Amino acid sequence: MAETRQRSKERPNYETFNPPKRILLGPGPSPVDQQVLTAMAAPVIGHLDPAFLQCMDDIKAMLRYAFDTENGMTLPISGTGSAGMEASIVNLVEPGDEVVACIGGYFGERMHEMAERAGAKTVPVRAEWGKSIDRAQIEDAIRSCKPKVVAIVSAETSTGVWQDLAGLGDLVHSQGALLVVDAVTALGTQPIHVDAMGIDVCFSCSQKGIGAPPGLSPITFSDRAMKAITGRQRKVQSWYLDVTTIQQYWGANRSYHHTAPISMNYALREALRLLCAEGMEPRWRRHELNSRAFVAAVDAMGLEMLVTPKDRLWGVNVVRVPESVDDAGVRSHLLDEASIEISGGLGPFKGRVWRIGLMGAGSTEQNVKLLVGALHKALAAQGFDRGPGLEAAEKVYAAAKAS
Numbered sequence: 001m002a003e004t005r006q007r008s009k010e011r012p013n014y015e016t017f018n019p020p021k022r023i024l025l026g027p028g029p030s031p032v033d034q035q036v037l038t039a040m041a042a043p044v045i046g047h048l049d050p051a052f053l054q055c056m057d058d059i060k061a062m063l064r065y066a067f068d069t070e071n072g073m074t075l076p077i078s079g080t081g082s083a084g085m086e087a088s089i090v091n092l093v094e095p096g097d098e099v100v101a102c103i104g105g106y107f108g109e110r111m112h113e114m115a116e117r118a119g120a121k122t123v124p125v126r127a128e129w130g131k132s133i134d135r136a137q138i139e140d141a142i143r144s145c146k147p148k149v150v151a152i153v154s155a156e157t158s159t160g161v162w163q164d165l166a167g168l169g170d171l172v173h174s175q176g177a178l179l180v181v182d183a184v185t186a187l188g189t190q191p192i193h194v195d196a197m198g199i200d201v202c203f204s205c206s207q208k209g210i211g212a213p214p215g216l217s218p219i220t221f222s223d224r225a226m227k228a229i230t231g232r233q234r235k236v237q238s239w240y241l242d243v244t245t246i247q248q249y250w251g252a253n254r255s256y257h258h259t260a261p262i263s264m265n266y267a268l269r270e271a272l273r274l275l276c277a278e279g280m281e282p283r284w285r286r287h288e289l290n291s292r293a294f295v296a297a298v299d300a301m302g303l304e305m306l307v308t309p310k311d312r313l314w315g316v317n318v319v320r321v322p323e324s325v326d327d328a329g330v331r332s333h334l335l336d337e338a339s340i341e342i343s344g345g346l347g348p349f350k351g352r353v354w355r356i357g358l359m360g361a362g363s364t365e366q367n368v369k370l371l372v373g374a375l376h377k378a379l380a381a382q383g384f385d386r387g388p389g390l391e392a393a394e395k396v397y398a399a400a401k402a403s
C-alpha cells in the first residue's frame, strides 16, 4: 500500500459554481442560446462512436455552408480562435518563408507574432489603429518579396474595422502566394465567401458570430493550401496542430489523433444548426440592422463611433469614450445595474473606447434597446447627458419593418 502522508492544507470544500446571468455584449464570448446549452448537456459518448462520427460529418457539412466553400478540409480545431490562427501559420510556414503580415490592430499583431515564431521572414504592412489597411501598400509589400503567405484579419475586433478583401485573392495568387484570412469575428456576422474570395485558409471561433461557448476553432483549407502543406520540406513543428494528422481523425480514416471535446462539438453542431436554419444572408442583415440601430442611438446620445461608416463592423461596434467620462465607471455601472457586459479598449485604445458586441444570438433588437437605455443611465450618472438614444434606435427598426 502506498504511503499516506499528512497533508499541509485543509481539504477544499466549495459550493457548486453558480455564475450570474449576464447579457454578453462585449467582443466575445457572445450569448449562447439555451438550445445550444441544452445540447451540451447530452450524455458524453466515445470520440469514435458511430453516432459521434455522424455528428462530426454534420458539423463539417454545416461549416462548408457557413464558410461558403467546397473545401474537403473543413473542420473545427480543438482550441479557441487563436489555435485556428496558429494552425494556419504553422501548417503553411517553414523557417525562412516570406510572409506579408497585414496589421491593423491587436489580432493582426498576434498573427504577425505567430509567423515570426514559426521562423518566417515577415514583411509587416501596418495601418493606424481604427483605419483599414491601404490596398496599395499591401500590393507593394506583396510585390517587394516572394511571399509564400499573405495574412490578413477581415474583422479586426480590437478596432471594429472591416477589411475589404475584394480582389485580394487574385492578387495574392498571381504572385504564387496563399491567402490566410482571420474570420474569427467575421464568420456569422458579415459576408465571408471563402471560395469566391480566393481564400486559401480561413479560420474562426465558436464563441463570437456562431454563438457557441469558446473552445473550438472552425477552419478550412483550399486544395492549393493542402498541396503546399503536403509539399513541405520538413514536418509541421506543432504535433497537435498538424492538419494532415488531424485529418486522419476528421477524414475517412477515423483514426485516433486526440480526444475530441465531445460536448463542445455538440454545442457547435447545435449553434450551426440554428445558423443554417436562419440562413447566412438573413443573419448578416440582422447584424447590419442591429448595428445601424445602435449607431443611430450612439449619435443621438452625443457619442461618437471610432470607425468611418464604410469600414465599420456590424458585430463589434466601437464607441469613443467622451473626454469627461470614466471608461471603467461606465462599464461597471452597466454590469452592476443591468448585468450587461461590454468591453474596454486594448493596447493604445485602453480607456479610450468601448467595444460593444452585437454578435450571434446577442444581436437582437431587445438587446440594443436594453443597452441603449442602460448606457444612457450610466453616462448620466457621470454627468454626461446629451439626450436619450432609444427613439433614434426605434426609428431605424420602424423604417426597416416598413420597407
Ligand SMILES: *Cc1c(COP(=O)(O)O)cnc(C)c1O
Binding pocket: 028, 080, 081, 082, 083, 085, 107, 153, 155, 156, 157, 158, 182, 183, 184, 185, 205, 214
Ligand atoms: C477573438 C479573436 C481571436 C482570438 O480568438 P480566441 O478565441 O480568443 O483565441 C483572433 N482574431 C480575432 C480577430 C479575434 O476577434
